Amino acid sequence: MIFIELISWLFIATGALLGIAGGIGIHRFPDFYSRLHAVGITDTLCAAMFLIGLCLQTGVSIASLKLLLIFIFLFFSSPTATHALANAALLGGLKPELDEEYHGHCFDRRPD
Amino acid sequence: MKYPVKHIISLGVLLFALWLGLSGQLNALMVSLGLASTIVIVAITHRMDTIDNETYPAHMNLLLLRFWLFLAREVIVANIDVIKRIFRPGKNISPQLFELPLTLKTDLSRVIYANAITMTPGTVSTNLDKKTVTVHALSIEAAQDLYSGRMANAVPEDYEDE
Numbered sequence: 001m002i003f004i005e006l007i008s009w010l011f012i013a014t015g016a017l018l019g020i021a022g023g024i025g026i027h028r029f030p031d032f033y034s035r036l037h038a039v040g041i042t043d044t045l046c047a048a049m050f051l052i053g054l055c056l057q058t059g060v061s062i063a064s065l066k067l068l069l070i071f072i073f074l075f076f077s078s079p080t081a082t083h084a085l086a087n088a089a090l091l092g093g094l095k096p097e098l099d100e101e102y103h104g105h106c107f108d109r110r111p112d
Numbered sequence: 113m114k115y116p117v118k119h120i121i122s123l124g125v126l127l128f129a130l131w132l133g134l135s136g137q138l139n140a141l142m143v144s145l146g147l148a149s150t151i152v153i154v155a156i157t158h159r160m161d162t163i164d165n166e167t168y169p170a171h172m173n174l175l176l177l178r179f180w181l182f183l184a185r186e187v188i189v190a191n192i193d194v195i196k197r198i199f200r201p202g203k204n205i206s207p208q209l210f211e212l213p214l215t216l217k218t219d220l221s222r223v224i225y226a227n228a229i230t231m232t233p234g235t236v237s238t239n240l241d242k243k244t245v246t247v248h249a250l251s252i253e254a255a256q257d258l259y260s261g262r263m264a265n266a267v268p269e270d271y272e273d274e
Contacts, residue, residue, distance in 0.1 A: 018191070018195070021195050021198055021199070022198075024198055024199075025194070025195075025198040028198060028204075029198075029205065030205075031207075033207065033209075033236065033238075033248045034205055034207050034250055036236050036248070037194055037233050037234055037235075037236065037250045038194070038198065038233075040191075040194065040230075040231075040232075040233030040234070040236070041191055041194055041195065041233050043233075044187050044191065044231060044232075044233060045187060045188060045191040045233075062133065062134075062136040065133045066133070066134070069130075069133070069134075075231075076227075078231075079227040079228075079230035079231040080227065080230075082230050082236055083226065083227070083230045083236070083237055083238070083240075086230075086236050086237070086238040086248060087238050087239055089238075090238045090239060090246070096207060096209050096248060097207060098207050098208065098209055099205075099206035099207055099208065099252070
């Protein structure tokens with residue numbers, strides 16, 4: 001059982017580190033749109049790691065099934081929420097800070 | 113009736129399994145109450161005529177499972193890329209905004225694709241219509257990966273629609 005405990009804490013610790021990485025990303029990236037990508041880390045892998053770690057803590061039981069349901073709910077809702085935020089910002093007229101080097105070239109062009 | 117009977121049965125089985133999982137009560141009274149509420153819900157849903165291929169795509173369950181496995185791998189790879197960019201000193205990102213032409217035929221597939229784009233860190237879909245999806249990408253590499261169509265090809269087509 002100590003083995004499962006160890007793996008479980010490994011997952012939870014990785015999740016915590018990913019959460020911190022996402023937080024640092026929010027501070028380092030320059031504008032709203034690029035910060036959404038940093039939030040994406042906490043939305044996906046960080047949450048998944050936490051839930052897997054907690055599932056291992058509870059073992060096979062009703063509680064782990066509920067954790068799985070939380071995961072499925074997050075899996076559907078978090079991209080939808082991110083998309084709604086980005087769409088609202090774009091429609092609201094917030095201009096993204098684009099890379100000057102490639103600005104205008106990537107648009108509608110298919111790289112080989 | 114627009115949808116096959118197997119949709120109704122599979123919705124009932126799914127709802128009852130969800131009830132069992134959430135309550136955990138196994139005595140006869142509780143299970144029969146759960147069964148009754150499942151039947152009522154399915155009957156109401158049937159009357160509202162909302163069990164169609166879009167709200168409940170039962171015909172593509174297996175295809176969706178395969179796509180989710182593919183997506184899980186993509187999400188992990190993209191996460192590692194974005195984390196590397198967060199900790200790289202100096203100029204670490206090259207944000208792009210571009211319109212990606214869509215080849216997927218049905219609304220459901222397009223929504224799955226746009227949500228998959230948003231789900232992988234490094235790319236966020238900001239607008240979706242019949243022909244194109246507007247994407248904000250964190251880097252030129254992520255943009256090129258989307259242009260290669262690797263993810264679009266993995267999205268299951270909703271063949272029973274239209």
